[in-house]
Amino acid sequence: MRDSSRRGFMGKAFGAVAGVGAVASLFAMKKTWDPLPSVKAAGFTTLDMSAYNENELITEKWRGKPIFVLKKSAEMIASQTPVQQERDVIVDGSHYMVAIGLCTHLGCIPAYNTDKKDFLCACHGGQFDFSGAVAKVPPPRGLDIPPFKVDGNKLVLGEVGPEYTKMKESGITL
Amino acid sequence: MAKFTKATSIKDWINQRLAIEKVEKVMGSEYWIPKNINFLWAMGMVLVITFVLLLVSGIFLLMYYQPNIDTAFYSVNYTIMRDVDFGWLWRHIHGVAASVVFLIIYIHMFTGIYYGSYKKGREMIWLSGMLLLVAFSAEAFSGYILPWGQMSYWAGMVITNLFSGGSLHADGLVEWIRGDYVPAQAFLSRFFMLHVLLIPLAILGLIGLHFAALRIPHVNNQDGEEIDFDAESKKYLDGDKKGSKVIRFANDFMSKDMMVAGIYLVFFFYLVFYNYGFAMDPVNFDPADGLKTPAHIYPEWYFLWSYEILRPFSIDIGLIAFAFAQGIFLGLPFLDRSPNAIAANRRGPAFMIWFWLMLTNMIVLTAMGKLPPEDPYSTIGYWAAILFIVQWLALPIITSYEKKV
Structure with missing residues (x-):
């Protein structure tokens, strides 16, 4: 019982870390696909x-x-x-x-x-x-x-x- | 640790460590296939072979192709076609296989529809197969961009514009996908990445899922008969090969498969050597020019039916109809309400008519999509598109009236 609740805690802790990491990665990936500043600044x-x-x-x-x-x-x-x-x-x-x-x-x-x-x-x-x-x-x-x-x-x-x-x-x- | 003994042969040495005999049984000699099938059951193997042809020819093209908007066109049309020994062979194999693979996919799909191979436990086979069609479509589109000819550029322009969602004007999304206001270097580089890495990985994963989905319900048969595979395979192994309704996957079924594959390969290489033109749009032999649209833009033949569903309507309705056409096949196992999982010709007239009308209509849509958007073609295309949608809406109704055979 004590073991399983410990594992449960570890699982949740990992889930939290992985969740933050996943969101951060998605953000970085999205920004990487954005048009480059040089493209955006393309003149007049x-x-x-x-x-x-x-x-x-x-x-x-x-x-x-x-x-x-x-x-x-x-x-x-x-x-x-x-x-x-x-x-x-x-x-x-x-x-x-x-x-x-x-x-x-x-x-x-x-x-x-x-x-x-x-x-x-x-x-x-x-x-x-x-x-x-x-x-x-x-x-x-x-x-x-x-x-x-x-x-x-x-x-x-x-x-x-x-x-x-x-x-x-x-x-x-x- | 497992018990290892001194090996009696090289095979025994490997077998102790990798259990190759067991693997061979599970994957081949004791994987059971029904007897009452026909040549249409070989399309899966034909598709595997075509995929391997695409992979191998692609590897050789990758050695000389340059994903740069200034050099891509010449790396394909000059370096690969003229400088590299047999470069033309890889390109023609790649181009012809990319086209023919869709012909086989459509045959494979309509075989599944005709014989009811998407029902009674085979839903996952159908769903993973349809996801494969989506992945192959994305692979075909991203590959079409790479030679950076006129059709590459304008197909890239038109298809990415679909993501603006019509009146939603999600231009930001379109620019995000392209990495620029128009298709340019960023666009070419990322579609190169998608074509050679990400989508092929997805395809490999989906092929694994597609095969795995087949293991438990097993391969369907011409009569839609529910075979007790345990009993029939036992009968086979006990020596009653004639009385058993199943045969081994390898080598028995495979030998028939490879017969069909052999005929297919003769046809395939006839196309590669003598009739590759259909897979090479002449317009794409002009370098990309963002200031000049080709006079007549149409996609490759395998996208024409869905393109024709997009074309006759105003943009929003067109996009909705297009999305419907793309997605609706996924729903087939759930829209078909009939209790029968048997061949269309034994399910009564309603589904029989539905099937042949759907097949004919998709051929009509394909033909109209190729013709210029003028009357009478655009009128025929309009009604064919309406019929396509009506047929799908009618499917749950007509199948729910179907009597159990």
């Missing part, structure tokens, strides 16, 4: 917005992700619905579609059709209009807009400006 991308042509999709790169920049023509601007207008990034009087070029479904890069003025994702058949809003499911929302700040005729990706904050608060982008 500055775009000179005067260099783009109307209705020509240019793909830039920010944090390893493709960034779509599409300068809208007067005709495109005129045809926009309010939903499409809200997504406009306006720099120096010109209207642009600026978005992360990854389908919000599962992350493929949609292709732009200059004539139809829309995007088609080949992976699962999702479509977006020229403002980046969803035209056909499965994508659950329009193309995400990266954090940006307007600086004269330049656009800084990765910094948060008032226009971006407004878009985020009104739920246009995540």
Whole structure:
């Protein structure tokens, strides 16, 4: 009886030590899988917005992700619905579609059709209009807009400006 | 200490220390297999052989492969394919075996479903087998990343994005899995580790469990007959080999197994030498480019049925349907409410239809998954996905009405 209670105590004591060790190990393992500081600090991308042509999709790169920049023509601007207008990034009087070029479904890069003025994702058949809003499911929302700040005729990706904050608060982008 | 005597032979010396005769009996000559089985019962051994082929070819590939985003592609497509003598052989064996292993797994699985080999004490065999399918899927996916071609990169992107959980937007989880915002060096290194160490360890453990789960209920037979293995094996050992319903695992059953394995290996090496193209996606012979999605992304054929269940729906419903499709097979022993553990053709029309419809539908889903997401394919795929889900929901109902045969 005395022996078994002693063993019981030893078992519990070991359980406590092992439990603390297990939790600590899991914590260390989780942190080891985290993105490295060098990855997280990956910088900012500055775009000179005067260099783009109307209705020509240019793909830039920010944090390893493709960034779509599409300068809208007067005709495109005129045809926009309010939903499409809200997504406009306006720099120096010109209207642009600026978005992360990854389908919000599962992350493929949609292709732009200059004539139809829309995007088609080949992976699962999702479509977006020229403002980046969803035209056909499965994508659950329009193309995400990266954090940006307007600086004269330049656009800084990765910094948060008032226009971006407004878009985020009104739920246009995540 | 046990009593040791002067050994009369090398075998006796080892036997005194390792009891190899006893082990041989337990594992082979007195491990009993029913007589009334057919060639489909050889699929387990065929899978073991394919796994060994994967392991051996993998070891040789590992000697030259470089898990670095700048050099991985060339270490596979140049060093292994052109510089290393017979490097192409290991790669083609590895690629073909990775594809064919799923064909055999699916045959093995549907054999089990057809003959009711997941019921009456055989539930653990089914569950461990389904866990093996999960582990093999993870192994196939992580291996697909390693050549760091376009399909590697974009498969990595799409599959890790599944973990964002649709509207849950668990982007932090996705970035944690990748170790970066997009698949990059951290991602390649950790999937290399998973592919060559952690998942193979899990597979070996699960194979052990799968075999152990077989020992007590024993191998099923074509008629689902409940055999008294003690009585039948006694009959066999007493000399009535003809009257006994069982045979020895080794060498009797094994000799039949190896006959099937021989035919399989001829087919397998025909593929390796003359028809390996199906296992090597041409798009993956372009190096990974994070700024260019291939025109048409589809997974390898063995994932197409579940991919097609994901594709026709909006993201959240799609993910739920996908998770359902991945998980539901595990529940088969508990969803089948019938008292019968016999072949599908003797269980009455309801289950018979269910079985062949499920098999046909999975082939339809596979075909639609390969075709571009346009009409009529996406419509057919949509209804096939609905049918898949309805069939599983209906299974407990139709089987509970089944009469005891």
